[in-house]
Amino acid sequence: MAHKLVIVESPAKARTIAGYLGNGYVVESSIGHIRDLPNNAADTPAKIKDKPWGRLAIDVDNDFTPYYVVPRDKKSHITKLKSLLKDADALYLATDEDREGEAIAWHLLEELKPKKDVPVHRMVFHEITKPAILAAVENPRHINQDLVEAQETRRLLDRLYGYEVSPVLWRKVMSGLSAGRVQSVATRLVVDREKERMAFRAASYWDLEGTFDAGSSHDQRMFPAKLHSIDGARVARGSDFGQDGQLKTAGVAHLDRRAAEALVDGLRDTSYVVRSVESKPYKRSPYAPFRTTTLQQEASRKLGMSASVTMSVAQRLYEAGHITYMRTDSTTLSDSAIGAARDQVRELYGAEYLPDKPRVYASKVKNAQEAHEAIRPAGSSFRTPAQTGLTGEQFRLYELIWMRTVASQMKDAVGNTVSVRIGGAASTGEDVLFSASGRTITFHGFLKAYVEGTDSDATAKDDAETRLPNLTQGDGVSAASLAAAGHETKPPARFTEATLIKELEDREIGRPSTYASIIGTILNRGYVYKKGTALVPAWIAFSVIRLLQEHFERLVDYEFTANMEDVLDDIAGGRKDKVTELREFYFGSDKLAGLLPLVTGLGDIDAKELATFPIGDPADGIALRVGKYGPYLEGPGDGTDPDGTPATKRANVPDDLPPDELNSAKARELLANPAGEEIDLGTHPDSGLQVVAKNGRFGPYVTEVLPEDAKKSAKPRTGSLFKSMSLDTVTLDDAIKLLSLPRVVGEDAEGVEITAQNGRYGPYLKKGTDSRSLTTEDQLLSITLDEALAIYAQPKLRGRAAAAAPLKELGPDPVSGQPIVVRSGRFGDYVTDGEYNATLRKDDTIEELTLERAAELLAERRAKGPAKKAAKKTTKKAAAKKAPAKKATAKKATAKKATAKKAAAKKTTTKAAAKKA
DNA sequence: CAGTGAGCGAGCTTCCGCTTGACTT
Numbered sequence: 001m002a003h004k005l006v007i008v009e010s011p012a013k014a015r016t017i018a019g020y021l022g023n024g025y026v027v028e029s030s031i032g033h034i035r036d037l038p039n040n041a042a043d044t045p046a047k048i049k050d051k052p053w054g055r056l057a058i059d060v061d062n063d064f065t066p067y068y069v070v071p072r073d074k075k076s077h078i079t080k081l082k083s084l085l086k087d088a089d090a091l092y093l094a095t096d097e098d099r100e101g102e103a104i105a106w107h108l109l110e111e112l113k114p115k116k117d118v119p120v121h122r123m124v125f126h127e128i129t130k131p132a133i134l135a136a137v138e139n140p141r142h143i144n145q146d147l148v149e150a151q152e153t154r155r156l157l158d159r160l161y162g163y164e165v166s167p168v169l170w171r172k173v174m175s176g177l178s179a180g181r182v183q184s185v186a187t188r189l190v191v192d193r194e195k196e197r198m199a200f201r202a203a204s205y206w207d208l209e210g211t212f213d214a215g216s217s218h219d220q221r222m223f224p225a226k227l228h229s230i231d232g233a234r235v236a237r238g239s240d241f242g243q244d245g246q247l248k249t250a251g252v253a254h255l256d257r258r259a260a261e262a263l264v265d266g267l268r269d270t271s272y273v274v275r276s277v278e279s280k281p282y283k284r285s286p287y288a289p290f291r292t293t294t295l296q297q298e299a300s301r302k303l304g305m306s307a308s309v310t311m312s313v314a315q316r317l318y319e320a321g322h323i324t325y326m327r328t329d330s331t332t333l334s335d336s337a338i339g340a341a342r343d344q345v346r347e348l349y350g351a352e353y354l355p356d357k358p359r360v361y362a363s364k365v366k367n368a369q370e371a372h373e374a375i376r377p378a379g380s381s382f383r384t385p386a387q388t389g390l391t392g393e394q395f396r397l398y399e400l401i402w403m404r405t406v407a408s409q410m411k412d413a414v415g416n417t418v419s420v421r422i423g424g425a426a427s428t429g430e431d432v433l434f435s436a437s438g439r440t441i442t443f444h445g446f447l448k449a450y451v452e453g454t455d456s457d458a459t460a461k462d463d464a465e466t467r468l469p470n471l472t473q474g475d476g477v478s479a480a481s482l483a484a485a486g487h488e489t490k491p492p493a494r495f496t497e498a499t500l501i502k503e504l505e506d507r508e509i510g511r512p513s514t515y516a517s518i519i520g521t522i523l524n525r526g527y528v529y530k531k532g533t534a535l536v537p538a539w540i541a542f543s544v545i546r547l548l549q550e551h552f553e554r555l556v557d558y559e560f561t562a563n564m565e566d567v568l569d570d571i572a573g574g575r576k577d578k579v580t581e582l583r584e585f586y587f588g589s590d591k592l593a594g595l596l597p598l599v600t601g602l603g604d605i606d607a608k609e610l611a612t613f614p615i616g617d618p619a620d621g622i623a624l625r626v627g628k629y630g631p632y633l634e635g636p637g638d639g640t641d642p643d644g645t646p647a648t649k650r651a652n653v654p655d656d657l658p659p660d661e662l663n664s665a666k667a668r669e670l671l672a673n674p675a676g677e678e679i680d681l682g683t684h685p686d687s688g689l690q691v692v693a694k695n696g697r698f699g700p701y702v703t704e705v706l707p708e709d710a711k712k713s714a715k716p717r718t719g720s721l722f723k724s725m726s727l728d729t730v731t732l733d734d735a736i737k738l739l740s741l742p743r744v745v746g747e748d749a750e751g752v753e754i755t756a757q758n759g760r761y762g763p764y765l766k767k768g769t770d771s772r773s774l775t776t777e778d779q780l781l782s783i784t785l786d787e788a789l790a791i792y793a794q795p796k797l798r799g800r801a802a803a804a805a806p807l808k809e810l811g812p813d814p815v816s817g818q819p820i821v822v823r824s825g826r827f828g829d830y831v832t833d834g835e836y837n838a839t840l841r842k843d844d845t846i847e848e849l850t851l852e853r854a855a856e857l858l859a860e861r862r863a864k865g866p867a868k869k870a871a872k873k874t875t876k877k878a879a880a881k882k883a884p885a886k887k888a889t890a891k892k893a894t895a896k897k898a899t900a901k902k903a904a905a906k907k908t909t910t911k912a913a914a915k916k917a
Numbered sequence: 918c919a920g921t922g923a924g925c926g927a928g929c930t931t932c933c934g935c936t937t938g939a940c941t942t
Contacts (some may be wrong), residue, residue, distance in 0.1 A: 039932095099934095759922060761921090761923070
């Protein structure tokens with residue numbers, strides 16, 4: 001029998017809805033997007049690969065036509081949907097009602113291609129309840145093509161931004177880096193905050209804190225109060241100072257320690273009178289039910305969960321049917337959810353905690369798309385945490401969601417805040433005023449169920465109470481104790497995962513499904529790292545953000561996404577056109593500089609300048625440089641180098657030193673004691689010099705330590721460790737051997753000296769300008785003259801081809817007829833027929849490589865022409881220009897790995913050291 | 918950031934937003 005096929009986005013949702021719709025309906029899911037622009041070269045079909053726009057998969061010269069593919073892992077799923085559609089007499093596209101959901105519906109239609117006689121309906125709903133689903137199926141609409149266009153504009157703009165700007169970073173900063181509409185602004189927020197911290201100057205200020213006694217007629221006698229004003233001038237507090245440490249408020253009294261202590265002395269015998277008592281009603285309304293960001297924030301504050309842990313725990317709760325969908329920007333509850341929450345309020349807290357009317361929460365999020373409900377316990381009656389049988393993290397997160405949802409339907413908390421002013425006269429003549437404040441809560445309302453956490457210790461929780469004695473104007477009080485208290489203003493706090501996510505949401509950047517992964521991206525790229533819960537920017541992020549701000553200012557503007565959203569809204573409303581907008585963004589217009597001209601006109605970026613950040617007074621000449629091997633300091637050294645230029649000193653910067661702690665003094669300290677971990681191996685028996693082992697640019701090596709006075713005129717002997725050695729185990733004997741290199745092996749018949757030495761490409765023999773590689777490093781120490789002469793007697797071998805045997809032989813190439821073999825090369829394994837070589841792709845393995853596949857690779861390669869000669873002729877200039885850059889990036893890539901390893905090693909050692917301590 | 922001599926096959930990195938498993942440790 002024929003059925004109606006309903007396609008939603010999530011499998012868990014499909015299961016629930018299937019239950020509501022019953023027989024006659026088959027409910028399946030798309031599992032998110034089913035088509036996308038190809039992710040990388042491996043996923044890019046051959047037919048567009050060679051197009052100039054192949055890397056983008058967007059034909060920018062032809063109305064920005066996108067080239068979509070079904071990702072490999074979705075192909076079998078599409079086949080399944082197609083076969084379900086074959087037996088269906090109607091298709092309901094029930095993806096989320098937002099921009100992305102509309103696009104998924106359209107892609108499904110494009111890919112499934114239902115037959116003409118199968119009606120296609122677009123079905124939408126905002127809550128997964130039986131009445132809502134039944135109503136939705138009865139009231140379908142059509143796909144909104146303008147909304148689809150808006151999504152496509154968003155998708156293409158993000159691709160153009162990311163895939164055009166990232167390569168600029170590869171060339172100018174470091175290979176493998178990335179830029180994007182969301183991640184670059186997220187990084188900028190962290191970098192800008194650190195800059196604020198670096199520019200921050202603390203201010204110190206003093207006041208008086210005392211405990212006052214209301215007298216024995218009160219049941220509560222003691223209460224704390226702070227100095228408020230002197231002779232009518234308010235005493236300065238933290239908020240009166242600017243980031244530069246200067247007082248920014250006029251007319252306030254700024255006390256220093258001496259003045260504060262003098263005032264304490266002057267008040268020794270003072271008696272006080274209550275000058276005023278001001279009482280105001282206190283009222284606090286419950287917080288809205290959770291959406292993704294608020295859940296992530298509270299799970300972080302109360303449960304210490306990272307954003308990604310929160311999401312994966314929530315995912316499991318959702319799949320098991322405990323909560324509603326966790327990726328939402330809506331705070332709306334369905335009617336049945338409101339009913340369930342109110343039932344629980346009545347049961348657990350009593351009717352007096354229940355407001356007469358249900359509370360309704362309007363969305364606070366500006367670009368909210370409201371495709372789902374708020375995050376709440378699932379069902380039309382809530383289970384208490386104990387009733388769920390959950391344990392561990394799932395229990396705690398469910399409990400949080402449950403409490404928040406129930407509390408959202410409770411009454412306001414009410415009470416009083418009281419502000420008391422107490423006056424007195426000092427023996428030194430000043431009239432002083434102290435202030436005390438209290439808060440009493442007479443009805444806790446929702447606070448009984450749920451109190452929101454705070455991000456800083458400075459903010460009091462909503463349910464915090466401070467009681468004061470029941471004072472009235474004219475009452476006399478005395479000071480039980482009084483002391484001067486010093487304070488310092490603090491720099492703005494670093495972002496945490498949760499506060500950065502909140503900041504991004506406030507600026508309309510990112511979506512519920514991506515907040516957690518944004519953090520992951522900027523961590524993975526090495527732009528930021530975590531120190532406790534704080535996000536600290538790495539120096540490379542400063543370089544990247546500087547480049548983007550100087551050359552792509554508009555793209556890292558905090559308003560960029562919000563402006564884009566406005567344009568997308570206009571496209572969705574049919575008021576603006578996709579191609580016109582993309583053209584302006586990419587090619588530019590009279591008003592706007594386009595992305596393409598910005599990217600192509602970048603020859604003048606000075607990479608060195610970009611990576612240099614002066615530390616302290618620029619006159620000191622100390623700067624932090626972001627090098628290929630990580631950040632380092634450069635400063636003036638002593639005197640001049642042998643070649644007459646002023647000497648410079650360099651020093652590594654510890655990986656875990658936050659930028660705002662690298663001030664002038666710290667920089668000098670590091671430069672004075674360059675932090676290289678040196679291992680003392682002892683004294684060289686011949687030279688009498690100390691021999692140390694350290695890690696250098698080219699890996700571990702040993703060197704002699706020259707006395708200070710010899711440093712300018714001589715360079716110490718050095719030698720790289722053999723691969724068989726390590727810094728941990730290297731001995732003085734090893735070092736002596738290494739330092740003896742290069743070794744003179746002997747002379748040939750003509751009297752030309754042959755030496756054995758270690759070099760960039762490994763161990764080798766050198767005779768004049770004629771060099772020959774050696775196979776092992778040990779030969780450097782052991783090779784005899786006869787053996788060396790035998791090597792020189794052989795003709796020089798070029799390349800590796802002669803040395804290594806093929807890894808696999810596959811038979812003759814169908815085109816050239818030459819045998820195809822697999823070889824291992826500098827860039828990895830490759831197949832060759834003797835004339836053409838083609839590197840194996842990511843997914844190819846030697847074991848599984850067939851002759852057909854090898855022939856295919858060679859055919860692809862051959863299609864590009866005889867690269868060697870032709871390329872050299874036609875693009876000689878370009879090649880010459882490119883070559884050093886390529887070399888540099890290759891070096892960078894390996895260096896990156898090396899530093900990463902180094903950093904990891906360092907971290908473990910510091911950890912171990914800390915443990916020991 | 919220690920200091921070195923050749924000649925050889927390139928190809929890939931990257932975006933943001935929707936969704937889950939399938940992997941390994």
